[in-house]
Amino acid sequence: xxxxxxxxVAELADTLVELVEAGYARRTGVSNWPADRLSSLAQxxxxxxxxxxxxxxxxxxxxxxxxxxxxIHADAAVLRAVHDHRLPLVSWSSQAxxxxxxxxAGQNDVRPxxxxxxxxxxxxxxxRELAAELGSSPETVxxxxxxxxxxxxxxxxxxxxxxxxxxxxxxxxSLTDEQAHWLRHGGERPAx
Numbered sequence: 581x582x583x584x585x586x587x588x589v590a591e592l593a594d595t596l597v598e599l600v601e602a603g604y605a606r607r608t609g610v611s612n613w614p615a616d617r618l619s620s621l622a623q624x625x626x627x628x629x630x631x632x633x634x635x636x637x638x639x640x641x642x643x644x645x646x647x648x649x650x651x652i653h654a655d656a657a658v659l660r661a662v663h664d665h666r667l668p669l670v671s672w673s674s675q676a677x678x679x680x681x682x683x684x685a686g687q688n689d690v691r692p693x694x695x696x697x698x699x700x701x702x703x704x705x706x707x708r709e710l711a712a713e714l715g716s717s718p719e720t721v722x723x724x725x726x727x728x729x730x731x732x733x734x735x736x737x738x739x740x741x742x743x744x745x746x747x748x749x750x751x752x753x754s755l756t757d758e759q760a761h762w763l764r765h766g767g768e769r770p771a772x
Contacts, residue, residue: 589617593624600630609633609667612650615657622665634662638671638732640703640725640763641679647694662731671726674734675747676700680707680722706763716753719743723750725763 587595596608609632610621618634625632636654637643643653652658654669662669675681679695684704707718714721726734727750738744755763758770 589620590624593621593628596625596632597628597630607631607633609635609670611635611672612652614652615655615661618658618667619661619665622661622667626665632665632667633670634658634667635670635672637673638669638726638729638734639674639676640707640722641676641695641700642697643673643676643694644697647692666731669729669732671732671734674726675719675723675736678719680704680719681717681743681746702766703763706766709769710759710763714753716749717746720746720749720753721755721763723747724753724755725760727751728755728760 596605599605599608608625608630610618611634613621618632622632634654636652636658637648638654642655643651645653654662654671659669661667676695677693679693679700684701703722704718707721710716711718711721723734723736726732736744736747738747756770762768762770
């Protein structure tokens, strides 16, 4: 369920519970709901003995909301709702649609890239710097950053075996708290 419904959250929760109890689904959830609505659904489902699954865009690169076509990035409010209700978060575009693997200029895509912002270009530069130090790739470092978040299950969409391997390499790349903070916020470079 992505767009706002005319039904109340309680009614939607009843329908989702019916689907699970009838065997049509094991778990149900939502994507792209504002944090307060997600929190309300989680509460209604918990009262019925169920846990919602949340699915939002979440990665080191934060997209420009004006280019997201109504989709919602898992911002601080959404992450707080996910944490408070102990919801699993399936993150889509967890590698920012290949943003960290692309060169700085010369994109071939004709549509505007929601991830191509000055802030994200700086994050990509930091990923490149850390990847070179760690003997890794920028996209692996960016996915390792996402994997550091408990309860987040990043989805990936590799098109080649090389892309798949670079994604899988993130499972074995442990970033320190300082490295993760630096990747996100910049500032003083953490010691090796």
